Amino acid sequence: MAVLEQLEPKKVFQIFEELSSVPRGTFYDEKVSNWCVEFAKNRNLEYIQDEAGNVIIKKPGTPGYEHSEPVIIQGHMDMVCEKEEGSDHNFETDPLELYIEDGYVKAKGTTLGGDDGIAIAYAFAILDSDDIPHPPLEIIITTDEEIGMGGANALDLSHIQGNILLNIDGEEEGIILAGCAGGVLETLTIPVTREKVSGSVMAIKVKGLRGGHSGSQIHEQRGNANKILGRILNHLDQGTDIQIVSVNGGSKDNVIAGSSEAVIMAKDLEKAKAIVNGMEADIKSEFSSDEPNFQVPVSVAEGTEHALSKEATRKVIFAMVGTPYGVQGFSRDLPGIVETSLNLGIIRTDEESIALMYYLRSSVNSQLQELKSIFQMWAERLGGSHEESGEYPAWMYQKESKIRPLMAEAYKEVTGKDAVISTVHAGLECGLLSAKKPTLDCVSFGPDIPDVHSVKERLDIASTARVWEMIKNVLAKLK
Numbered sequence: 001m002a003v004l005e006q007l008e009p010k011k012v013f014q015i016f017e018e019l020s021s022v023p024r025g026t027f028y029d030e031k032v033s034n035w036c037v038e039f040a041k042n043r044n045l046e047y048i049q050d051e052a053g054n055v056i057i058k059k060p061g062t063p064g065y066e067h068s069e070p071v072i073i074q075g076h077m078d079m080v081c082e083k084e085e086g087s088d089h090n091f092e093t094d095p096l097e098l099y100i101e102d103g104y105v106k107a108k109g110t111t112l113g114g115d116d117g118i119a120i121a122y123a124f125a126i127l128d129s130d131d132i133p134h135p136p137l138e139i140i141i142t143t144d145e146e147i148g149m150g151g152a153n154a155l156d157l158s159h160i161q162g163n164i165l166l167n168i169d170g171e172e173e174g175i176i177l178a179g180c181a182g183g184v185l186e187t188l189t190i191p192v193t194r195e196k197v198s199g200s201v202m203a204i205k206v207k208g209l210r211g212g213h214s215g216s217q218i219h220e221q222r223g224n225a226n227k228i229l230g231r232i233l234n235h236l237d238q239g240t241d242i243q244i245v246s247v248n249g250g251s252k253d254n255v256i257a258g259s260s261e262a263v264i265m266a267k268d269l270e271k272a273k274a275i276v277n278g279m280e281a282d283i284k285s286e287f288s289s290d291e292p293n294f295q296v297p298v299s300v301a302e303g304t305e306h307a308l309s310k311e312a313t314r315k316v317i318f319a320m321v322g323t324p325y326g327v328q329g330f331s332r333d334l335p336g337i338v339e340t341s342l343n344l345g346i347i348r349t350d351e352e353s354i355a356l357m358y359y360l361r362s363s364v365n366s367q368l369q370e371l372k373s374i375f376q377m378w379a380e381r382l383g384g385s386h387e388e389s390g391e392y393p394a395w396m397y398q399k400e401s402k403i404r405p406l407m408a409e410a411y412k413e414v415t416g417k418d419a420v421i422s423t424v425h426a427g428l429e430c431g432l433l434s435a436k437k438p439t440l441d442c443v444s445f446g447p448d449i450p451d452v453h454s455v456k457e458r459l460d461i462a463s464t465a466r467v468w469e470m471i472k473n474v475l476a477k478l479k
Helices: 010-019 030-042 114-127 150-154 225-239 269-287 310-322 365-382 403-415 429-436 461-477
Strands: 046-049 055-059 071-076 098-101 104-107 137-142 164-167 175-180 182-191 194-206 242-249 260-266 298-308 326-330 338-349 353-362 385-392 420-424 441-444
Touching: 010 114, 010 461, 030 046, 030 055, 030 114, 055 114, 071 114, 071 429, 114 137, 114 461, 150 385, 150 429, 164 403, 164 429, 175 403, 182 310, 182 365, 194 225, 194 242, 194 269, 225 242, 225 260, 225 269, 225 310, 225 338, 242 298, 242 310, 260 269, 260 298, 269 298, 298 310, 310 353, 310 365, 326 365, 338 365, 353 365, 365 385, 403 441, 403 461, 429 441
Parallel strands: 071 137, 071 164, 164 441, 175 420
Antiparallel strands: 046 055, 055 137, 098 104, 175 441, 182 353, 182 385, 194 260, 194 298, 242 260, 242 338, 326 338, 338 353
16 A cells, blocks of 8 residues: 555645655666656656756646646756665665655655655646646756756756746745755865874764755754864864874765764874763753754774874864854845855765865855855865866846746635745755746745755645645636
């Protein structure tokens, strides 16, 4: 028996559950792209599948809407693949294990992929219907959104006639987004020299942090394991004699790191352990109840390692601690909205270098360029290099919009509540798509999906139903 078959709207949850059986991690979306194509073929719908795996599906308008302006419904097929420590789930082969708890759909031990599987579920439920009034539809499902928005960047919009775009990639019901930040991945690489060192080998792990989305949750000041580990290493370096062997932390550049681990050589083992224990207590106290599962376990062995030189050790610590992090500025036009930020998402060690990967975001292009120039300075100071990739433009707020007031009206009619018009400090494909087609009138929205990009991600069942009614309502208005 299907897990979600009793839920309403039935067709939406049926498609969502079918989709959850298809592997769709970023850069591994061939199977889900083909799944989308099969969906269109089985319903005799016009479709395009491009070389990047993007899928466009078109459906004529229903009676009375045949000559209406086409409406674009857009989302992405890939998902962030995070799992609980110790899980043997393979995101390249295994289906997600869905279950229902406390009014939410969840996945056992992994991210759920509600971001952005719910967009496909909504869009395909409309494609599969014969009783929902709608204009001609152009469904765009892109690949590789979560890291660099590669699908949207490669997408050819010459096949698209519509100018109204409904991007279903929001995570808070009642929030209608009308703008987003631009972003870029910045990699700072520090060359290191090594030497053979014998003695106490100490593994220090920062773990148990909540993690989360580095754009939409950066202002919550959740603990970043990479930054915390840097702070601990700095205190060790100041208080005793250490040399780093390796530092590895985080899994995605756009995720606030939930765990990070360093292996070091410590001359005075007891003193080093005391420093770590003291730092663990201090940081626990600082977070209070905000990070209840925060831990810094330590394991010790004796051995010989090729450790970083003391100079290289200090360079790495200097970068981990000293580089800017978190919110750098708030919007002057929209009070309370983050304008500029950055996240140290990943640290990786190899034999000759240590790489620190940061995700930079800003809704003001000049501020994004300023952050990039800061990392150029850091690279020069550390004798290293920096590389930028996956840059995408901001989606600038436009004062005039046809679709925005209709969306607000539809939400009011369905819920009796007023929608909030806002922007988001995260990347949305509306920026890239608007740059390709400046006539687009975009909104982004979605049901409540708390804790996306983490193993606590969950989809609110009642909210999913309300947003479904809102979508049908606004499509009926676009005659």
